[in-house]
Amino acid sequence: MLLFAEFTALIIGACIGLVMGLTGAGGGILAVPALVYSQGWSMQQAMPVALLAVTAGAVIGSIEGFSKGLVRYRAAIVMALAGAVPTWLGVQLAHRLSQTWLMGIFALVLLLAAVRLTMQLEQDEAGAEQKPTLARINQQTGRFDWNAGTGALIASIGGLAGLMTGLLGVGGGFIIVPMLRQFTNLSMHGAVATSLFFISLVGSMGVGSALMHGVQLPLVLSTVFVAATICGMLLARRLIGHLPARIVQKLFIALLCVVASSLIWRVVH
Structure with a gap:
């Protein structure tokens, strides 16, 4: 039984890392239910293990992104700081809403993001230069041209991502990637890395907080799951360099639709 549990954790972790590496999102919302269903755990048991694995995978992906100059680290830091208070507010709001309402809200958010990204694919065919943006990457430096408007936009994205993180218990990638693509001229690969x-x-702070509050992690399964997630992430980061940005964006849209559909099915049933 233990060997079977370890094997399923290995497979699930690799898949989670692969999805995260290709889309910059999908870790938390896929890892938690996968662990609950495959291991027979409660949500409380699954969440810290999933968070640890997702954070470890994201760290590895970030290092690789930094090595290629894809990470806009100032923007990520601003988003993380701006999302701190909204995350707390989201947690408080989540306690006042039913599970059905939460899943319905999340499904709607995902579907809206998918629609926006689909529309953007059509806009990109006309040329990136014609796309209206609220914040722009300087083509000479490869960095954002920071001003009051850029700072407000990036902080707003972080605030919304933080609110959704607290409200729905998932990472902010589902919000950050489509919004960066919609309102800036950052490439899909750059949005994923950021x-x-x-x-x-955010995950490192969450893991540290959980450990300080005495959360106990199953050592063997956690190690297997984290290692598999990292391996999946490394594979994905190798693959993404050979995939056109449009293909990556289509994969992300498909993931949004699949997760939204599964949530709607659970609400209806």
Whole structure:
């Protein structure tokens, strides 16, 4: 039984890392239910293990992104700081809403993000230069041209991501990637790498807080799950360099639709 549990943790972890590495999101919302269903754990047992694995995978992905100059670290730090208070507010709001309402809200958010990204694919066909943006990457430096408007936009994205993180108990990648793509001229690969760095920052704080509050992690399964997630992440980061940005964006849209559909099914049934 233990060997079977370890094997399923290995497979699930690899899949989670692969999805995270390709899309910059999907870790938390996929890892928690996968652990609950495969291991027979409660949500309380699954969440810290999932958070540890997702954070470890995001750290590895961030390092790789930094090595290629894809991470916009100032933007990620601003988003993490701006999301701190909204995360707390989201947690408080979540306690006042039913599970059905929470799942319905999350499904709606995902579907809206998928629609926006689908529309953006059509806009990109006309050329990135024609796309209206609220914050722009300087083509000479490869960094954001920071001003009051850019700072307000990035902080707003972080605040919304933080609110959704607290409200729905998932990472902010599902919010950050589509919003960066919609309102800035950051490439899909850059948005994914920046999202992974954001997740590594927020996740590290979450893991540290959990450990300080005495959360006990199953050592063997946690080690297997974390190692598999890292391996999946490394594979994904190798693959993403050979995939066109449009393909990555289509994979992300498909993931959004699949997760939203599963949530709607659970609400209806």
